[in-house]
Amino acid sequence: MQSIQLFFTEGTSDKEYRAWISETDDGKYLVEFAYGRRNSALKSGKKTASPVEYDAAVKIYEALVKSKTSKGYTPEGGGTPYANTDKDGSVSGVVPQLLNVADQKAATDAIHNDNWCMQEKFDGRRMMVRKSGSDVQAINKLGLFVGMSGPVADAAKLLDGDFIIDGECIGDRLHAFDIFESGGEDLRSKHYRVRYAALTELVGGSSNIAVVPLWESTDDKDRMFTELRENNAEGVVFKRLDAHYAPGRPNSGGSQLKFKFVDTLSALVTAVNSKRSVGLSLHGGDGMEFVGNVTIPANHDIPNEGDVVEIRYLYANPMLYQPVYLGVRDDILPEECVKSQVKYKSSADVDSGYDAENAGKPLVSKGGDLNPGVYSVDESVYRVGDTGALSEFRRGEYRQVRAQGDVQDASYKLKNRGRHTTEAELKSLGKESGRCMMCGVALEDAAARARGIGSSCAKKHGMG
Structure with a gap:
């Protein structure tokens, strides 16, 4: 056998x-x-x-x-990566820079720091394109040669000189965001500002390779962050303008960080069920842990047990809520399917942090931070999330307070003059605005509008 x-x-x-x-x-x-x-x-x-x-x-x-x-496994005990493999899937010798995830605080800090720029994060496949003479090759995030779109390859051949550019490929278009070799010169030690200028000069107006726009000023970053989120973009990437290109992924932090507006994770298929459904599991502290099932759309092949798949989801509690199957990931190893990827609260919970029990807690914790809750000060109502994010109820909806000076001013007022917003006030404002004052979403039906509180929040907090 x-x-x-x-x-x-x-x-x-x-x-x-x-x-x-x-x-x-x-x-x-x-x-x-x-x-x-x-x-x-x-x-x-x-x-x-x-x-x-x-x-x-x-x-x-x-x-x-x-x-x-x-993917680099070999029968030899030494495990030398990619030895004796075919060209497709063999080692390229090129390793990309990989990004860690930024939390809301890190994202806010980067927006207000002139040393950091911001770009849109695209929902495609990481791809580096290397041109040497007339030969054009594509390399994935594992450093392996892979196939590439014909139009992207043709566009790369039309660009001048030899190079290695880095980007995200979606269909027949490469969204290029970095370059670390050009005309025989290694650019990895150059600042990102210099590399980006070289990339822009090289690509120019190519139709199938486009340079990802970059924003530097706080006003531009803040404006585009809000606009991209409202337009349901994948997320944003923050990069230090004075940083060199560092292959691999740092243990924490780093000079490039990604912030996602939607939640996705890589999971391991551990069961193939009936009716186009598979079971998903992640590596946890006690071994493999089941996190739910996902339906496979009709336009996708059903993955096999052991495959790594990409899943979009709303939150986990503890099972994945509203999972959506995005496809098989052949550039991610099974060992990377870990529980630390998971977001365990809904976006509404994270934003609002409201709980009926918070009404009896002080506004300020022993550490001097604002506790999660909904508070009033002067004529304003604020919501403090579990992550510390601060939102103000303005013009009929909650709007996140982003500018550092505004955050400091609101925090000072809340700590010195703030009070818990009463249930009656929450309901009154909800009826007036048509939005639930705890989670911020539109009141969904006549009963919710009459109550002034969304159905799920009313049930959760006993506010019928």
């Missing part, structure tokens, strides 16, 4: 992957796998949802082995 033991060693990573075919009592076969850190307990799973004929098992097994070797 076929089996294989593979290894991957790069930097601090030292991983092992095993795959094998096993026979069942009824004479059919399963494709099974196990993976984890070398010389440690391995996590296991099945690539086949149910037993299959031998020929089918062999095809699944061979495809599994090919997918792992294309």
Whole structure:
């Protein structure tokens, strides 16, 4: 019966992957796998949802082995990445700079810091394009050669000289945001401001390769942050203008940070259910933890057990709420499917932080920060979220207070003269504005408008 033991060693990573075919009592076969850190307990799973004929098992097994070797696993104990693999999926020798996630505070700080610029984050596939003479190649975030769109390749061939540009590919368009080699010169040690200027000069008005716009001033960043969020963009990326290009991902922080307006995560398929549905799990402190099922749209193939898939969701509590399947991710390793990706509260909860129990708490914590809640001061009503985000009720809706001076002024007034907004006031303002004063969303029906509080908030806080 076929089996294989593979290894991957790069930097601090030292991983092992095993795959094998096993026979069942009824004479059919399963494709099974196990993976984890070398010389440690391995996590296991099945690539086949149910037993299959031998020929089918062999095809699944061979495809599994090919997918792992294309990601850098080798049968040799040394685990030298991408040795003896085909060109597609083999090592390129180029490693991109990877970004950590910014929280709301880090995003606000970057908006108000002139050393940081901001760009839109696109919902595509990370792709670097390397041109050498007439040869054009695409490289993914793992540093592997991959296929690329013909129009993007043709556009790259028309650009002058040799180069490596970095971007996000969506369909037949590459949204380029960086360049770290040009005309034989290594630009990695140059400041981002210099690299961006070189990228803009190189690309010019190319139709299938476009330079991602950049905003530097606080006013521009603040305006575009709000506009992009309201237009349901994927998110934004903040970059230090004086930073060099640093391949790999830092342990924390870094000179480039991403802030998402929508929540997505990479999960491992651990079950294939009936009616085009699969079960999802993430690595947690106690091993693999089930986080829910997701329906596979008709225009997507059903993924196999062991596949890494991209999921968009509203929040988790603790299961994923309103998950949406986006597709298989062949550029993300199973080990990266961890629980730390998950956002465990709804956006409304994070924004409002309101809880009936907060009415009995002081406005200011022992550490001197404002506690989550809804407060009134003078003629204004403010909402303090669990993350410390501050919003003011203005012109019939909550608007986040972003300018640092405005935040400081509002915080000072609240700490010195603020009071808890009463339930009666919340309901009165809700009826007047047509919005729930706890979560900020529009009141959904006649009963909610008559009550002045949204149905979910009324139920949650006992405010019928």
